[in-house]
Amino acid sequence: MTALELWPYVALILVGFLPNEIWRGLGLLLARGLDEDSEVVVWSRAVATAILAGVIAKLILFPNGALTNIPLFVRTAAAVCGFAAFLAIRRSAFVGVAVGEAALMLGGFVFAR
Amino acid sequence: MPAPATFSSSGAAFFGGVKSALASVFFPVIAGTYVGIGALAHDFSFPSWWLALSTVLVWAAPAQVILISALGTGSALIEAAVAVSLSGIRLLPMVVALLPLVRRKGTRLRQLLLPVHFTAVSMWVESLRLLPAVAPERRISFCNGLSTTYMATATASGFVGFYLAAGLPPLLAGALLFLTPMSFLISTARNARMLVDRVALVLGLVLGPFLASFDIGLDLMWTGVVGGTAAYAFHRWREATT
Numbered sequence: 001m002t003a004l005e006l007w008p009y010v011a012l013i014l015v016g017f018l019p020n021e022i023w024r025g026l027g028l029l030l031a032r033g034l035d036e037d038s039e040v041v042v043w044s045r046a047v048a049t050a051i052l053a054g055v056i057a058k059l060i061l062f063p064n065g066a067l068t069n070i071p072l073f074v075r076t077a078a079a080v081c082g083f084a085a086f087l088a089i090r091r092s093a094f095v096g097v098a099v100g101e102a103a104l105m106l107g108g109f110v111f112a113r
Numbered sequence: 114m115p116a117p118a119t120f121s122s123s124g125a126a127f128f129g130g131v132k133s134a135l136a137s138v139f140f141p142v143i144a145g146t147y148v149g150i151g152a153l154a155h156d157f158s159f160p161s162w163w164l165a166l167s168t169v170l171v172w173a174a175p176a177q178v179i180l181i182s183a184l185g186t187g188s189a190l191i192e193a194a195v196a197v198s199l200s201g202i203r204l205l206p207m208v209v210a211l212l213p214l215v216r217r218k219g220t221r222l223r224q225l226l227l228p229v230h231f232t233a234v235s236m237w238v239e240s241l242r243l244l245p246a247v248a249p250e251r252r253i254s255f256c257n258g259l260s261t262t263y264m265a266t267a268t269a270s271g272f273v274g275f276y277l278a279a280g281l282p283p284l285l286a287g288a289l290l291f292l293t294p295m296s297f298l299i300s301t302a303r304n305a306r307m308l309v310d311r312v313a314l315v316l317g318l319v320l321g322p323f324l325a326s327f328d329i330g331l332d333l334m335w336t337g338v339v340g341g342t343a344a345y346a347f348h349r350w351r352e353a354t355t
Contacts, residue, residue: 008159008163012167012171013170015180015184015190015193015194015197016167016170016171016177016180016197017167017171019194019195019197019201020171020176020197020198020200020201020204021170022201023198023201023203023204023205023208024204024205024208024230025229026205026208027206027207027229028225031209031212031213031216034209034213036213036214038213042348043341043342044206044207044209044341045206045241045309046313046342046345046348047206047337047338047340048206048209048237048341049301049305049310049314049341049344050316050320050336050340050341051202051203051206051333051334051340052203052234052297052301053298053301053313053315053318053321053336054324054332054337055175055200055203055294055321056297056298056318057317057319058325058333059293060291060294061322062325064179064182065149065178065286065290066149066289067287067291068287069284070284075291078295079294079295079298082298082299083302086302086303093138093300094141097295097296100295100299101292104295105284105285108284108288
């Protein structure tokens with residue numbers, strides 16, 4: 001293998017693996033001696049949930065890749081439809097995801113750029 | 114609530130995890146998401162084995178999308194590393210919330226290394242939902258079975274997407290990338306049984322894009338600290354007054 005072929009793999013370790021894995025390592029370090037009912041764990045779960053919600057909203061409002069071709073209002077409306085279907089139909093995650101995806105494809109088809 | 118599961122051996126617990134993974138919404142979601150990521154990697158001309166390695170090592174769909182888009186469009190490496198790292202901040206509090214569930218007295222550090230590396234939204238959401246019903250001494254095996262199945266599904270689907278890429282219509286490619294936010298939203302809401310988690314979810318949905326639109330940097334970290342702490346404070350205040 002030449003250096004040029006090896007480069008993407010080096011970039012993967014330096015730019016992908018290490019910057020991401022460091023948070024898992026820190027979590028392992030910080031979780032020592034905590035039990036599941038401790039207040040720090042309840043707070044951590046709230047922080048994780050809030051960050052996750054932030055990631056979700058950003059992925060819908062400011063997407064990358066092929067999702068940028070679908071208009072913003074279609075992406076938002078599809079997420080709302082999927083969530084409403086999840087609440088309405090037996091709190092089924094399968095139903096919610098399927099309805100959200102169907103709404104996105106329908107909207108994307110009608111309002112294609 | 115799922116019925117309590119008592120497994121006769123670690124092997125049985127591992128396969129219990131495999132079965133739970135195959136029956137969960139994340140099985141089709143991960144398959145679809147990674148078909149989308151495979152197509153993305155192909156479009157930016159990464160080798161298919163590079164993608165497989167990134168799935169095993171990075172193991173976080175949003176981070177992989179950022180990594181591929183950033184490296185593929187020729188962003189500065191440090192910029193790409195910062196973007197990946199910011200998206201990964203959520204893993205820290207997730208590990209902190211997960212470990213007390215899997216660890217017992219006498220659990221060795223090396224037994225925790227796999228569950229910690231496997232920590233990702235899919236595995237975390239399902240572990241928090243299912244582990245309380247699994248006997249404490251079987252939880253690590255159960256977790257590893259669950260996660261190995263998810264990771265194997267993701268890796269295989271990445272190859273499928275990579276080789277399908279040329280024939281994938283843009284609308285379908287967009288729909289596959291939409292699977293991540295759609296399923297994260299629903300599964301997080303499904304898991305949010307306690308008020309503190311629901312408040313954190315709503316605050317995060319509002320604060321995330323609000324802070325991001327101001328371009329202040331570290332917006333996800335602030336979303337978590339501010340939104341999570343406010344939700345926690347609200348929960349303490351409710352408990353104190355009722």
